[in-house]
Amino acid sequence: MDHFIDRHRAALISRVPRVERILDHLLQNGLLTDEQYDNVRCTPTSQDKMRQLYQYVRGWANSNKDIFYEALRTNNVPLIQDLQNSEMVHRANNPRLQETCTTDASSPTERSMKQEEKAKNKVLAPTYLRDALTCLCCLDxxxxxxxxxxxxxxxxxxxxxxxxxxxxxxxSCPECRRSYLKKPELHRNYRMCELGEAYRLHQEDASHNSE
Known part of the structure; x- marks a missing residue:
């Protein structure tokens, strides 16, 4: 089973607000070199810092990832608890699937059409996902x-x-043109943030594996 910090990589990148103390802890335990520490510190935002840090975490052994987890848990107790609770709920709602003995009674032609449709959807899914995660202002x-x-x-x-x-x-909203006499307070959409990070990481992994 993947390590906790691997399973929640996208959420941790998007939601950890302060990275400096975590970096200090990793440096003191010898998991980062001075150069790596400086490379992460010089990035502008917390998301960028975590994204850069995960470039180094990729090759760590689980024992080192345990140290990273402890640094995260110590400095972000509510976030780690939230992620742990979400895992418990997911496991409770997704019991192990039992094998069934149902038989597909469809004809060979129907099965072929279903397989072609699945293959088509598999190819188109990344495009649909990117469209859903794209800002209409910057198109990224x-x-x-x-x-x-x-x-x-x-x-x-x-x-x-x-x-x-x-x-x-x-x-006003650039898409639907709804107007607001008073600018509404802006709150981060954490779920969309996590999905965006997950998509970026998937693309990075796909690019890395293709090299």
Missing amino acids: IFTDPVTLPCGHTYCMACITKTWENQHEREA
Whole structure:
């Protein structure tokens, strides 16, 4: 079974707010070199720091990952508890599937059509997923996504810049044009953030494996 920090890589990258203490702990335990420590520290955001840190974590043994986990747990108790609880709920709601003896009574032609449809959907799925995770302002995968009251999601920087260019007393959604007399408070969409990070990591892994 994958290590906890591997199973929750996307969530940890998107939700760990402060990375400095974790870096200090890893440096003191000899898991990072001075150069690696400086490389992570110089990145601008917490997400970038965690993303860079995971580049080094990729090749660690589980014993080293245990030290990383302890650093995360010590400095982010509510987050780690939330992830552990989500695992417990997932296991409770997904009992081991039992083998069944059902027989597919469809004709060979029908089975062939089903297989072709599955293959087609498998090819198209990454495209649909990217479209769902793309900000309509910058046309890139969401970075620090926020959701407006109308339900549409944008990068924090994108919607902020858009509103700066609008009339100071009016803010609107670029997609549905719903107007707000008072700019709504922006809150991060953590689920969309995690999905975006998971997609980026999947693409990185696919690129790495193809080399």
